[in-house]
Amino acid sequence: MKPKIxxxxxxxxxxxxxxxxxxxxxxxTPHLVERHDAEFSVGGLRGPESSGFEAHISYAFSxxxxxxxxxxxxxxxxxxxxxxxxGRLTEGGLGVxxxxxxxxxxxxxxGWGSGYAFHQFPxxxxxxxxxxxxxxxxGICVERGAMRLGTGVRLNYLQYRxxxxxxxxxxxxxxxxxxxxxxxxxxxxxxxxxxxxxSRPVWVNAFATIMxxxxxxxxxxxxxxxxxxxxxxxxxxxxxxxASKIK
Amino acid sequence: MKKILRLGLPFFAALLLLxxxxxxxDFEYYYYEPEDYALLSQYLNLPSKPDNYLTKLPKxxxxxxxxxxxxxxxKAILGRVLFYDKNLSKDGKVNCASCHRQEIAFSDDKPxxxxxxxxxxxxxxxxxxxxxxxxxxxxxxxxxxxGIPFFWDNRAGTASQQNLATMxxxxxxxxxxxxxxxxxxxxxxxxxxxxxxxxxxTVTVQRVSESIANFINAIGSFRSKFDRExxxxxxxxxWSNRERLDFAGFTAAENRGKRIYLDNCASCHSPVxxxxxxxxxxxxxxxxxxxxxxGGITKNPFEMGMFKVPLLRNIALTAPYMHDGRFATLEExxxxxxxxxxxxxxxxxxxxxxxxxxxxNFTAQQKSDLIAFLHTLTDExxxxxxxxxxxxx
Numbered sequence: 001m002k003p004k005i006x007x008x009x010x011x012x013x014x015x016x017x018x019x020x021x022x023x024x025x026x027x028x029t030p031h032l033v034e035r036h037d038a039e040f041s042v043g044g045l046r047g048p049e050s051s052g053f054e055a056h057i058s059y060a061f062s063x064x065x066x067x068x069x070x071x072x073x074x075x076x077x078x079x080x081x082x083x084x085x086x087g088r089l090t091e092g093g094l095g096v097x098x099x100x101x102x103x104x105x106x107x108x109x110x111g112w113g114s115g116y117a118f119h120q121f122p123x124x125x126x127x128x129x130x131x132x133x134x135x136x137x138x139g140i141c142v143e144r145g146a147m148r149l150g151t152g153v154r155l156n157y158l159q160y161r162x163x164x165x166x167x168x169x170x171x172x173x174x175x176x177x178x179x180x181x182x183x184x185x186x187x188x189x190x191x192x193x194x195x196x197x198x199s200r201p202v203w204v205n206a207f208a209t210i211m212x213x214x215x216x217x218x219x220x221x222x223x224x225x226x227x228x229x230x231x232x233x234x235x236x237x238x239x240x241x242x243a244s245k246i247k
Numbered sequence: 248m249k250k251i252l253r254l255g256l257p258f259f260a261a262l263l264l265l266x267x268x269x270x271x272x273d274f275e276y277y278y279y280e281p282e283d284y285a286l287l288s289q290y291l292n293l294p295s296k297p298d299n300y301l302t303k304l305p306k307x308x309x310x311x312x313x314x315x316x317x318x319x320x321x322k323a324i325l326g327r328v329l330f331y332d333k334n335l336s337k338d339g340k341v342n343c344a345s346c347h348r349q350e351i352a353f354s355d356d357k358p359x360x361x362x363x364x365x366x367x368x369x370x371x372x373x374x375x376x377x378x379x380x381x382x383x384x385x386x387x388x389x390x391x392x393x394g395i396p397f398f399w400d401n402r403a404g405t406a407s408q409q410n411l412a413t414m415x416x417x418x419x420x421x422x423x424x425x426x427x428x429x430x431x432x433x434x435x436x437x438x439x440x441x442x443x444x445x446x447x448x449t450v451t452v453q454r455v456s457e458s459i460a461n462f463i464n465a466i467g468s469f470r471s472k473f474d475r476e477x478x479x480x481x482x483x484x485x486w487s488n489r490e491r492l493d494f495a496g497f498t499a500a501e502n503r504g505k506r507i508y509l510d511n512c513a514s515c516h517s518p519v520x521x522x523x524x525x526x527x528x529x530x531x532x533x534x535x536x537x538x539x540x541x542g543g544i545t546k547n548p549f550e551m552g553m554f555k556v557p558l559l560r561n562i563a564l565t566a567p568y569m570h571d572g573r574f575a576t577l578e579e580x581x582x583x584x585x586x587x588x589x590x591x592x593x594x595x596x597x598x599x600x601x602x603x604x605x606x607x608n609f610t611a612q613q614k615s616d617l618i619a620f621l622h623t624l625t626d627e628x629x630x631x632x633x634x635x636x637x638x639x640x
Binding site: 123129159160161162163164165166167168170171172174175177180181184185 | 270271272273274275276277278296297299300301317319320321443446
């Protein structure tokens with residue numbers, strides 16, 4: 001049995017030209033088959049004009065239930081530039097897993113997280129938006145030999161809560177932020193594909209996540225992220241240790 | 248376990264839903280420091296949440312490749328105050344708005360403008376509201392000096408050059424560079440505005456002119472009845488001459504007038520009032536000219552007597568007409584083109600019939616229809632747009 005991971009939420013950030021106030025985090029589909037399956041992933045990802053890293057943990061704490069925790073940070077530009085931004089999201093989820101066989105696992109998670117998007121603009125004007133994100137997701141992960149394929153869909157309920165906005169940041173960002181305030185909470189789906197190669201207990205994954213929201217550009221929401229990650233099926237290590245002790 | 252699944256997950260889901268329960272975002276916006284706003288409010292009516300100077304042009308104009316660059320909001324706000332500040336004139340009685348009055352599309356109702364000490368100018372004030380948007384083409388501060396220049400004789404390449412020349416003109420505001428800087432420095436309300444726009448309180452003539460240029464570049468007229476109908480009828484289709492179709496929201500007279508305009512006027516003034524088709528021309532006002540216009544600047548004999556070809560937005564509001572304000576009404580203008588064009592060596596080809604001045608010979612009905620159409624170019628929203636109004640108390 002193996003665990004696998006999860007997904008990540010995210011937030012967003014900015015850059016030299018356009019500023020984004022949300023970006024889809026990687027939706028990784030954990031491969032959970034039996035109790036105590038556990039997985040840890042870490043990787044880098046890129047969004048429009050931003051890049052960062054993610055870390056994920058998932059753990060099957062019972063025969064059907066699992067927990068997950070995700071963290072992501074993104075940054076665009078750098079502090080020496082007039083325009084730069086950063087974003088962070090930390091979230092957790094509780095879910096169920098349904099293995100179809102030793103190689104295929106279905107998962108459903110419900111979760112909640114919080115984060116922020118911060119941008120600095122010329123004249124040192126700043127904007128910081130804090131948000132909560134609630135989500136439900138379904139994923140399937142299949143392992144065959146040295147390949148692993150995961151795909152999933154997530155429904156997000158993105159609720160911007162607090163914001164501190166210096167009006168001097170000007171257009172077009174003021175309009176984007178006012179529109180976010182007007183339309184929040186936003187509900188939209190995301191789809192993710194994750195292709196891995198390797199063998200237990202380590203996988204190298206390439207992933208891409210896209211979000212679907214009609215007014216994404218108008219609101220400054222990035223519609224995609226992609227990246228690479230390393231997944232460690234950590235249950236493998238303690239199971240190997242236990243097996244050696246039994247022998 | 249099944250019990251946990253059956254009860255636990257729905258409970259968890261319900262908890263999440265409860266937590267997520269529709270809560271609106273609560274954003275705090277800030278712009279001025281409280282003490283700055285208190286100071287500004289003693290002199291000015293500026294909103295605590297600043298005006299948005301973002302311009303979005305209608306589709307039929309964007310499809311022509313015209314778009315409005317965003318101006319710097321802080322500089323535009325500062326520029327608005329400068330535009331209306333009479334301290335920027337030698338006698339303290341004239342501001343930019345003296346000759347560019349918002350209620351008449353930022354034009355002047357006098358044939359030629361009057362400046363400080365009631366000095367009489369030489370030309371009619373060009374209506375700022377005659378253009379689609381300065382940043383779209385006249386706004387050459389944003390595009391460099393390659394755009395369409397300013398003044399009737401096109402002698403200024405940018406809005407900054409234009410406003411500096413106007414302030415310095417002895418017949419207008421009569422302010423040298425030092426005068427301008429001193430006048431601004433002595434007004435207490437400028438310190439916070441300069442800090443907002445430039446990060447410090449240093450006043451320079453370049454900053455003054457740049458700020459005014461940002462304000463001017465934010466002004467635009469594109470919300471007329473004509474624009475509403477053109478956007479609906481033409482949309483993004485720039486290939487099918489859809490402007491020739493009757494507009495559903497126009498009266499019969501307005502549609503007839505539009506056809507007359509497209510057949511006889513648009514080859515110089517633009518079919519959709521986007522970008523003038525000619526930068527300058529001689530329109531046969533006089534057989535011999537004393538004011539040489541563009542030629543007076545370039546000294547090119549083939550440009551003598553030529554003047555800027557304006558767009559006709561808000562034309563019904565901007566009388567009197569021509570560079571010297573000689574025509575008091577639209578009827579007089581149309582009469583000129585109908586039967587009054589004079590022979591001039593540099594007369595525009597569109598106004599020639601062989602070697603003779605062309606006679607359009609409009610009928611009374613045609614004149615009436617054409618005027619009805621020209622009234623559709625009036626942008627009422629521009630006239631009462633608070634963002635461009637006088638901020639002084």
